[in-house]
Amino acid sequence: MSRIFIDQAIRWLQYEQDAHAKTLASLRAVPAEKQEEPEFKKAIRIMAHLAVARHKWMVRFGRALDLHTTFFPDDWTLETLSAELAASHQLWESYLGSLEEDAELEGYFEYVSSDAGPCRSMIGDSVTQLFGHSWYHRGQVAMLVKMVGGEPAATDFVYWSREIIA
Incomplete structure (x- = not known):
């Protein structure tokens, strides 16, 4: 029984939790x-x-109820965002x-x-999409935070995973 990819996905999920926390902290800072500017919103x-x-992926896997009516909510606060993540x-x-x-x-x-309507996907491909999608959008958020004078979070995977040798 092999769990190489599952264990890697769990590790990436731990990294994602940390990266999202850092991104939220950069937004709070x-x-x-400046939080009224269009870039921040x-x-x-x-x-x-x-x-x-x-x-939504959890809904598609049958593991959650469909709670959201749009993919791009306009009315979320930082608190809502934190709770939803x-x-x-x-x-x-x-x-x-x-x-x-x-x-x-x-x-x-x-x-x-x-x-695209009705689709069929491999579960592992959707797990891969989960992480790639987050990396892509966190990069956009970092750029927008910088545009409003904030300090973007350092969320590169290597910063999270490397060990500093003293």
Whole structure:
């Protein structure tokens, strides 16, 4: 029984939890007057999209109720965002922890995509999408935070995973 990919996905999920916390901290550190600027609001909207998409995969896997009506919520606060990311993380942690062997990730599931209609995907491909999607959007958020004068979070995987030798 092989769990190489599952264990890697669990490790990446731990990294993602830390990276999202750092990203949220960088958003909170933006001065209040700058939080009214369109770039800041766009950063919140992008992170909200990230949280909704992570939840939507759990809905598609049959592991969560469909709670969101849009992929890009306009009305989320930092508190809402923090709570939604934490809830999504718990769902993914539980799901990945329930898998016993990598072969389970080779299975297919069917769902309805918002942009393509009925689809069929391999479970492992959707797990891979989870992480790539987050990396992509966190980069956008970092750019927007910098545009409003904030300090973008350092969320590169290597910063999280490396060991400094003294």
